Amino acid sequence: MNLVSIRLITDDVRRLAEFYELLTGVEAAWATPDFAEIVTPAGTLALGSTRTVALFGPGSARPADNHTAIIEFLVPDVDAEYRRLRAAVADFVNEPTTMPWGNRALLLRDPDGNLVNLFTPVTEAAIAKFAAR
Known part of the structure; x- marks a missing residue:
């Protein structure tokens, strides 16, 4: 088993992506406006919109919490x-x-x-x- 990524749920994917781009120097890879990834050699930080939570189950994740x-x-x-x-x-x-x-x-x-x-x-x-x- 390999840890592939950590995902943060947020109300503002763009704002969080811009922060982690500044922090890491890595440009975010965007799959949709609701999902971006900061891919580093050791792992990926995934950023998902609160709109994606319904796909996992309502209330399964809360942003900024x-x-x-x-x-x-x-x-x-x-x-x-x-x-x-x-x-x-x-x-x-x-x-x-x-x-x-x-x-x-x-x-x-x-x-x-x-x-x-x-x-x-x-x-x-x-x-x-x-x-x-």
Whole structure:
């Protein structure tokens, strides 16, 4: 079994796609106006409109209501990403911080309030852990 994608349900697919295009530097691939994907080498972040929820079952997902997941991106230099994004992103949770498990991390929120973590491994153990990812 392979994890293929994480899908976010939103009332505004275009706004979320533009945010993740800015964040990742990857252009969204649009299937319909209600569905776009940010395809990275490690996985895909899918963005679906609330109009698609009816296809899965009414009430099965609610936009802008995530309080448990963190979307994480491995980046070469988290401090450089912070400098690049400071003027364009409104909701930073913290500044780059070195965590006890060896990653330097930057937490921010996307326009729907989903928590996003950009991180760079900085200790020998963390660098080894993520070397193949």
